[in-house]
Amino acid sequence: MSHVSNTHDGGPTYLWLAAIPFSFFLALAWGLTRFPLPWHFDAQWVPSLALSLAFRIDGLSAQMLALITGIGTGIFVYASGYLAHEPRRGRLFLVLLLFMLAMIGAVTADNLILLFLFWELTSLTSFLLVGFNHGDTHARAAARQALLVTMGGGLALLGGMLLLGQMAGTWSLSGVVAAGPSLVTDPRLPWALVLVLLGAFTKSAQFPFHFWLPNAMSAPTPVSAYLHSATMVKLGIYLMARLDPAFNNLLLWETMLIGVGTFTAVWAAVMALRERDLKRILAYSTVSALGTLTLLIGLPSPDAGLAVVAFLFAHALYKAPLFMVAGNIDHATGTRIIDHLMGLRRAMPWTAAAAVLAGLSMAGLPLSFGFVAKDLISIAKTESEVIALVSYATVLVNAIAIAVAGVAAVRVFWGPPEPTHGQVREVSWRMFIPPLVIVLLAVEFDFFPTFADPLLIEAARSISPQLGQVDLEASYNFDILLSATGITAVIGLLFFLSWDHLHKALHRIHWLDRYGPAALYEYLLHGLSRVAAWQTRRLQHGRLSGYLRLTLAALLVMGAGTWALTNTRMALNTQWPPQAWAWTVACVLMVTGAGAALFLRERLALLMASGLIGYGSAALFLFAGAPDLAFTQFAVETVLVVVAASVLPRYGPTPEQQEPWRLSNLALAGAAGVGTFFILANLAALPVHPELAEWFAQHSLADAHGRNVVNVIIVDFRALDTLGEIAVVAFSLLAAVPLLAGLKERRMP
Amino acid sequence: MSPRSTLLEYAARPLYWIMLAFALWILLRGHNEPGGGFIGGLVAVAGSSMLATVLGTKAARRWQPLAPLTLAMAGVGLAMLSGLAGAVAGFPFLTHRWANSGLSTVMLFDLGVFCAVWGALTGYIYALMDDDDGEIAP
Numbered sequence: 054m055s056h057v058s059n060t061h062d063g064g065p066t067y068l069w070l071a072a073i074p075f076s077f078f079l080a081l082a083w084g085l086t087r088f089p090l091p092w093h094f095d096a097q098w099v100p101s102l103a104l105s106l107a108f109r110i111d112g113l114s115a116q117m118l119a120l121i122t123g124i125g126t127g128i129f130v131y132a133s134g135y136l137a138h139e140p141r142r143g144r145l146f147l148v149l150l151l152f153m154l155a156m157i158g159a160v161t162a163d164n165l166i167l168l169f170l171f172w173e174l175t176s177l178t179s180f181l182l183v184g185f186n187h188g189d190t191h192a193r194a195a196a197r198q199a200l201l202v203t204m205g206g207g208l209a210l211l212g213g214m215l216l217l218g219q220m221a222g223t224w225s226l227s228g229v230v231a232a233g234p235s236l237v238t239d240p241r242l243p244w245a246l247v248l249v250l251l252g253a254f255t256k257s258a259q260f261p262f263h264f265w266l267p268n269a270m271s272a273p274t275p276v277s278a279y280l281h282s283a284t285m286v287k288l289g290i291y292l293m294a295r296l297d298p299a300f301n302n303l304l305l306w307e308t309m310l311i312g313v314g315t316f317t318a319v320w321a322a323v324m325a326l327r328e329r330d331l332k333r334i335l336a337y338s339t340v341s342a343l344g345t346l347t348l349l350i351g352l353p354s355p356d357a358g359l360a361v362v363a364f365l366f367a368h369a370l371y372k373a374p375l376f377m378v379a380g381n382i383d384h385a386t387g388t389r390i391i392d393h394l395m396g397l398r399r400a401m402p403w404t405a406a407a408a409v410l411a412g413l414s415m416a417g418l419p420l421s422f423g424f425v426a427k428d429l430i431s432i433a434k435t436e437s438e439v440i441a442l443v444s445y446a447t448v449l450v451n452a453i454a455i456a457v458a459g460v461a462a463v464r465v466f467w468g469p470p471e472p473t474h475g476q477v478r479e480v481s482w483r484m485f486i487p488p489l490v491i492v493l494l495a496v497e498f499d500f501f502p503t504f505a506d507p508l509l510i511e512a513a514r515s516i517s518p519q520l521g522q523v524d525l526e527a528s529y530n531f532d533i534l535l536s537a538t539g540i541t542a543v544i545g546l547l548f549f550l551s552w553d554h555l556h557k558a559l560h561r562i563h564w565l566d567r568y569g570p571a572a573l574y575e576y577l578l579h580g581l582s583r584v585a586a587w588q589t590r591r592l593q594h595g596r597l598s599g600y601l602r603l604t605l606a607a608l609l610v611m612g613a614g615t616w617a618l619t620n621t622r623m624a625l626n627t628q629w630p631p632q633a634w635a636w637t638v639a640c641v642l643m644v645t646g647a648g649a650a651l652f653l654r655e656r657l658a659l660l661m662a663s664g665l666i667g668y669g670s671a672a673l674f675l676f677a678g679a680p681d682l683a684f685t686q687f688a689v690e691t692v693l694v695v696v697a698a699s700v701l702p703r704y705g706p707t708p709e710q711q712e713p714w715r716l717s718n719l720a721l722a723g724a725a726g727v728g729t730f731f732i733l734a735n736l737a738a739l740p741v742h743p744e745l746a747e748w749f750a751q752h753s754l755a756d757a758h759g760r761n762v763v764n765v766i767i768v769d770f771r772a773l774d775t776l777g778e779i780a781v782v783a784f785s786l787l788a789a790v791p792l793l794a795g796l797k798e799r800r801m802p
Numbered sequence: 803m804s805p806r807s808t809l810l811e812y813a814a815r816p817l818y819w820i821m822l823a824f825a826l827w828i829l830l831r832g833h834n835e836p837g838g839g840f841i842g843g844l845v846a847v848a849g850s851s852m853l854a855t856v857l858g859t860k861a862a863r864r865w866q867p868l869a870p871l872t873l874a875m876a877g878v879g880l881a882m883l884s885g886l887a888g889a890v891a892g893f894p895f896l897t898h899r900w901a902n903s904g905l906s907t908v909m910l911f912d913l914g915v916f917c918a919v920w921g922a923l924t925g926y927i928y929a930l931m932d933d934d935d936g937e938i939a940p
Contacts, residue, residue: 680836684828688844692851692923699855700930757908758900759833767838768911772896775911776881779918783874786925790871793929 067146068133068483074125074153081118090115090511093163102166103224109163112511116362117160117284117291119508120369123494124283125153127487131377132275134483135384145185145273152178156284160291163226165214168292172210172256175285176203182280183272192271198574202265203255210252216245226295233299243305249296250309257289257343260317261570267328267336268571274380277332282339282372287365290346294361294516297350310351311443317344319446322453326552327559331379331389331461335372338415338457341450342368345430348443350516352433358517360426360433362509367426370495371414374488375461378408381480381488382465391460396470400477403485405466410492412462416455416545417538422495427451427538448541455545460552602718605725612732623731624738635676642669656707657698664694681763807856814856818865821849829916830909839912843919850924851931859928866920870928873921881914 184196646665832838
């Protein structure tokens with residue numbers, strides 16, 4: 054039965070890590086039986102930014118937490134088997150764990166900014182997980198795509214959050230929801246909602262941003278089962294459900310959710326028919342389910358909330374196992390293309406059992422939790438009087454879901470075994486127990502509703518507060534339901550039987566590949582790199598004189614512009630300063646250096662001339678009352694001249710060709726000199742505010758025990774700035790080391 | 803490679819230690835007189851680059867306590883660590899603490915600046931000067 058129980062390399066399987074989500078799950082279950090929801094936790098973090106560690110757990114959060122930790126337990130067990138032969142599995146487990154913590158934070162955060170932080174953290178960890186096989190070009194591209202799409206949406210989300218927070222006058226999520234109805238008259242509300250929805254749509258893979266999800270299937274299967282079916286993609290749904298009580302009555306909200314949701318559901322369902330890869334088929338059906346969830350949230354009826362949470366729950370409980378089943382098949386046979394898979398039930402009986410049970414639930418057939426969910430969905434729709442088109446669309450979506458369930462659960466396991474798969478064996482117990490347990494739980498929830506129903510009803514109340522007393526079982530209306538299920542089932546069966554024909558017909562529509570949103574994404578990405586290449590060629594040409602010309606010209610324009618706008622007066626101080634001889638010497642040094650640089654040709658001589666300018670200005674600082682600055686300048690000049698003098702000869706003799714004298718350069722240089730003079734003269738005319746200088750002088754010794762005000766400012770008063778500066782200095786070296794190594798290679802071929 | 807100077811080769815190492823001592827002195831006096839971590843670090847860089855010029859980068863690396871990148875990162879870490887002392891005591895990050903003996907976290911912070919400057923700049927300089935034909939054994 055289980056032939057792989059240990060790792061390939063004798064390293065740890067990390068099975069014990071499953072104890073972490075499992076203990077969270079048990080703690081949650083224990084808490085739910087003891088303490089009434091909602092739970093609060095609030096701690097200050099950065100009060101000046103209105104950022105607090107505020108957490109609030111109500112029914113919806115608790116339901117998401119149950120999914121994250123419960124399915125997470127299964128995923129960790131599964132991954133310990135799936136990755137037994139992967140030498141870098143420790144890294145995957147670490148990121149998976151980080152992802153789980155980020156998810157827990159995201160569904161419990163009650164501060165808008167905090168929610169955003171956790172939201173982005175899930176995107177970031179998802180990037181690392183999708184790109185786990187970083188040797189694979191497709192995996193890298195898919196990871197980048199998922200990151201760009203979801204982080205782009207995240208940026209919109211941040212904008213929307215900031216607007217919402219400003220309008221509501223509070224940064225608490227529950228506060229915004231409570232203030233929601235009073236914001237309807239605010240002209241900024243539509244913008245805020247569109248931005249927030251952009252974030253939610255990208256995260257939950259709604260059309261036209263859905264394409265990243267099927268591509269993200271290059272991730273290892275535990276990741277697909279966890280992030281891309283059960284948890285992360287539900288985050289957008291969670292946010293919409295969270296905000297729904299506040300904005301449900303808005304036409305904009307309702308239209309966008311129902312419109313985008315319906316279209317996504319249908320589009321993805323049809324696209325699923327175009328795929329042959331089991332995981333990609335499941336991915337498209339996930340997108341379709343996410344569309345259905347979005348649509349359900351948009352429905353105004355109070356029962357819609359119940360439908361949302363029931364379907365959310367049911368979907369997670371069947372889709373994660375189905376992904377694991379796909380992973381098992383891939384593991385055992387080496388392929389996920391459904392044409393090459395048949396009759397696996399004898400070889401993989403446990404996986405087949407899990408697949409059938411999950412498939413039942415996905416198809417929404419009786420005896421499964423999916424049945425309850427489908428039932429609630431149809432009730433919500435009849436109550437909401439949705440337009441007929443949406444109803445037809447749902448029938449189509451459900452029918453294709455049945456067909457997908459048939460393909461994933463029946464087609465690959467039934468029929469005669471493929472002769473090439475003679476030696477296929479059932480996978481390790483770590484890989485078939487988790488899906489089996491999860492689907493059995495789902496069946497159990499159907500027969501013994503007391504376990505899950507209170508939580509679901511509590512969660513539904515978070516979405517539809519006006520929901521009355523409900524009993525999930527009592528809502529069964531068998532006559533309507535069975536006929537509706539029957540019609541859908543018949544259509545679904547037809548789709549299933551004609552899958553290959555439909556696939557061929559749809560596959561022939563090539564313009565879908567050429568003009569879809571995914572193609573647009575590629576076009577934009579290439580456009581971005583083309584623009585970057587163009588502007589780099591224009592600006593980063595590598596000619597120092599060109600850089601200098603541009604810098605000086607820009608400086609002149611800015612200076613002249615400021616002067617014209619502010620119209621300040623110049624102040625020319627014609628008095629000699631004390632120690633005028635020293636100032637004169639310093640100036641003579643600088644002028645000599647600059648003048649020599651004009652006529653010198655040899656690089657080393659030029660270096661000395663520039664060193665002269667540096668020493669001259671250092672001397673000027675010294676006598677103008679800035680000894681620390683002078684000291685630093687002396688040290689920098691010395692190091693620069695010494696190092697450059699020893700490095701320059703390695704680059705050969707000074708090249709013969711020099712830039713010729715140009716009148717334009719002369720004019721620019723002259724103008725820059727005169728302009729700088731005018732800028733300084735204007736600066737001198739500005740009133741000097743001595744408060745800061747006086748404050749530092751007074752507090753330096755008293756508060757910071759130092760007489761050198763400059764150094765006290767550097768290390769104490771503005772220590773954070775200094776910390777940032779030295780960090781930049783140190784990290785710049787990290788970036789420069791490979792560049793300089795490349796330079797060395799070029800120098801010594 | 804440029805011709806060797808025997809005089810410099812013999813004087814280089816004593817000179818280096820003198821410069822390093824000078825750098826440390828600048829670092830320590832910085833709180834009350836002109837000086838401090840930045841300037842001290844730069845003087846140490848001058849010493850190291852002098853050593854690298856005369857005896858080669860290998861020798862310069864050998865007489866530095868840590869590899870340049872490590873030294874730079876250690877400096878940043880030291881500066882952050884000095885700020886944590888205040889945070890642990892309940893003050894905002896980087897609030898400096900003073901002991902009665904005159905020792906303080908400011909010193910630690912300045913030492914961090916010193917190491918960051920010394921490590922980072924020598925890292926650049928050695929990378930620029932590294933050359934297999936330029937190596938001169940001490």
